[in-house]
Amino acid sequence: MDFFNIYLPVAGIEFNALLLVLIGFCVGVLGGFFGVGGGWIVTPALNIFGFHMAFAIGTDLANIFGQSIGATKKHHKMGNIDWKLGTISIVASIAGLEGGSQVVLLLEKAGDIGSIVRWCYLFLMIGLSSLMFYDYFSRNPKKAAGIHDQSKLAGQIPQREKATIADRLHRINIPPMISFPDSGIKSVSLWIVLAIFAFTGFLSGFLGVGGGFIRMPALVYLIGVPTSIAVGTDLMSVLFSGAYGCLTYSLKGRVEIIAAFIMLIGASIGAQIGATAVKYIKGYGIRLLFALMIAFAGCSIALEQIYKITGNEAYQGAAGIVLMGTAVTMTLIIVIRLMAGFRREQIMKM
Amino acid sequence: MSLKRILSTALLSIVLVCTIPVVDQAARTAIASEKQETALSMTIDTKKLSGINLVIARMYNEDRVLYAAMVTIVMAVLGTVLAFLTDLVLKALGLEVSRISHRE
Known part of the structure; x- marks a missing residue:
């Protein structure tokens, strides 16, 4: 394997090119499928394998920018992008992001900010995955048990579905009201939409993350966007934030261009595969896989924190294994589901 | 409840x-x-470098704005080209996408 080792002049280290392609491919598939940047996988992965944290973040952002171009184009072709909603999300997120970073600066002056940020990060991971698991198993029990439309079979009137958080938010009537036909939303207060994206932007700025994994569930559960449109629309925002991140980090000299270049080879291929897989997996399936991924990423963060307390390197190793294991397993699941869906489609065409 | x-x-x-x-x-x-x-170094030692590594290192040391522009443009162009090529391969394999119905 040493044959594939290359010297990276900006980071000043030797790195295995095959490993870079593999990391890129995994994050590309996950990014294209879930509509997230995947920084929370790539940054720690590069860091674990020897990159300085600053280079890991900068190189990851450059890669996110490159991989998002093709995936966004593919989601657009599938009708998965609500451009109007996406544009509003970018504007409101920037305002929220600025607010979040200002709070961080204020807290820094007061003292120990790191503990608050990390606590919030873990809380968010646990909260999001719990919400999505709860939603999957409570709102979809019939489908999970393989019983479809039992009320119709028995000749009964179907039970009225319980109002979701999004339904309740749509009922709040604060003008101006706005519609998102591409997402099937007839009327919602612009202020509600702005507030939601400002909040997700605030969390991104406060936690120092891209925010794709916060925005995607917010689009689904708070705004009521269909899952595949949430994925595409979120990816559009990721593309713009990735472009800005790539430029600003390379100005600061923190992008290792050779590594980003090699990683992008795997990521571009992976992103196209991930985006195509959305066609074959239903919305609830995407939500379940997303919840699983967030839960395992939360476990990895918890293990990393235990390592920092105890100093026992076994925990750090375990954190890396859980993180990379989750990324590789999820990638395999998505590719297998894509192949199964494609085969089913071919059989139906015959 | x-x-x-x-x-x-x-x-x-x-x-x-x-x-x-x-x-x-x-x-x-x-x-x-x-x-x-430890603090990161902001310049690259070019003594042992050659070829493309030397070109990148010189650009990084001498003109950071040019380096940033190059990184951003290269990533955009490469991302577009690779996506186009992958799309062609996927189409050839029969994995062509069109407008989909949004099922939950």
């Missing part, structure tokens, strides 16, 4: 309460270790 919801809320609360001291301590340790981390 259903029993299922009460149990899941209680379980979530217990997990959160248990993680507070662990996370707090971890964060303190992390901050201490971050302070000890």
